[in-house]
Amino acid sequence: xxxxxxxxxxxxxxxxxxxxxxxxxxxxxxxxxxxxxxxxxxxxxxxxxxxxxxxxxxxxxxxxxxxxxxxxxxxxxxxxxxxxxxxxxxxxxxxxxxxxxxxxxxxxxxxxxxxxx
Amino acid sequence: xxxxxxxxxxxxxxxxxxxxxxxxxxxxxxxxxxxxxxxxxxxxxxxxxxxxxxxxxxxxxxxxxxxxxxxxxxxxxxxxxxxxxxxxxxxxxxxxxxxxxxxxxxxxxxxx
Numbered sequence: 001x002x003x004x005x006x007x008x009x010x011x012x013x014x015x016x017x018x019x020x021x022x023x024x025x026x027x028x029x030x031x032x033x034x035x036x037x038x039x040x041x042x043x044x045x046x047x048x049x050x051x052x053x054x055x056x057x058x059x060x061x062x063x064x065x066x067x068x069x070x071x072x073x074x075x076x077x078x079x080x081x082x083x084x085x086x087x088x089x090x091x092x093x094x095x096x097x098x099x100x101x102x103x104x105x106x107x108x109x110x111x112x113x114x115x116x117x
Numbered sequence: 118x119x120x121x122x123x124x125x126x127x128x129x130x131x132x133x134x135x136x137x138x139x140x141x142x143x144x145x146x147x148x149x150x151x152x153x154x155x156x157x158x159x160x161x162x163x164x165x166x167x168x169x170x171x172x173x174x175x176x177x178x179x180x181x182x183x184x185x186x187x188x189x190x191x192x193x194x195x196x197x198x199x200x201x202x203x204x205x206x207x208x209x210x211x212x213x214x215x216x217x218x219x220x221x222x223x224x225x226x227x228x229x
Contacts, residue, residue: 006160032214043206043219044161093160097214103149103168106217108160 002028002098006109013084014117020080021112023094029074030096034106035067038091050077084116120144123207123220130227136194138223140207143188147209150183151217152192155204164205165192197227 003026013019023033031052036044048069049057056069068080077096081088091113095106122141130136140150151166167174167181167190174181180193190209194201204224208217 004160034216041224043222046216046219049216091158095160103166104214105151105163105166108153108162111158111160113158 002026002096002105002107004094004096004107004109006094006112008112009110010113010115012115012117015085016083018080018082019084019114020078021092021094021114023077023079023096023109025075025096025098025107028096028098028100030077030098031074032097033071033077034095034097035069035077035079036093036095038093038111040091044093047079081114084114086116089114089116121207121209121218121220123223125223126221127224128226130197130225132197132199132227132229134197134227136192136197136201136225136227138192138205138207138225139189140191140209140220141187141189142209142218144209144211144218145188146211147215147218148212149210149215150181150190151208151210152179152181153206153208155206155222161206194225197225199227199229201225202227 005024007022033050035047047062050069050071052071058064071077093111095108152164153161154164155161165179178195183190204222207220
């Protein structure tokens with residue numbers, strides 16, 4: 001399958017600071033990427049859909065001013081958690097949509113563990 | 118709304134046994150039915166997927182069975198191995214660019 005990377009893999013930050021997470025599709029171009037959040041022992045929750053060259057589409061209940069998404073190129077999307085608080089501590093996972101095959105497939109990154117102190 | 122119901126929540130199987138995980142959905146517009154495998158601290162990985170024009174698909178030890186009338190699909194893992202111990206998610210979607218709708222997850226433990 002296709003490869004999607006995330007950086008950093010884990011980050012610890014102080015409350016009130018901002019954290020940027022990068023998501024890259026390494027061997028294909030992705031006009032659409034997705035950002036998910038996953039709490040321990042729970043399923044993945046879609047936060048937003050990132051579209052190259054246009055504004056992200058946020059799911060209901062997700063604050064767009066707190067979770068800034070930028071999809072500046074066909075291989076890179078970034079998620080910035082602004083003014084992070086302890087309740088933002090979670091596992092953030094991105095995915096990229098691969099449209100090369102007959103069936104579009106989403107490939108997931110390895111995730112970023114965020115801990116806000 | 119809960120569009121996708123996955124069961125069981127957890128499953129313990131002996132090595133060599135068959136693991137069966139079920140996924141029930143409500144949205145008849147779904148036309149893509151994948152199963153993802155997730156190990157602790159990692160992102161989900163696509164395991165196997167099926168389209169509604171077939172009732173079964175097999176890839177190695179993994180089989181998807183699809184029942185359109187019952188709006189259910191299941192994952193069967195034959196000859197289960199300890200290395201299969203992971204959390205499994207069904208995540209159907211509808212339309213060529215539909216969003217994946219994740220089930221609640223099933224934590225599988227295969228005992229040696």
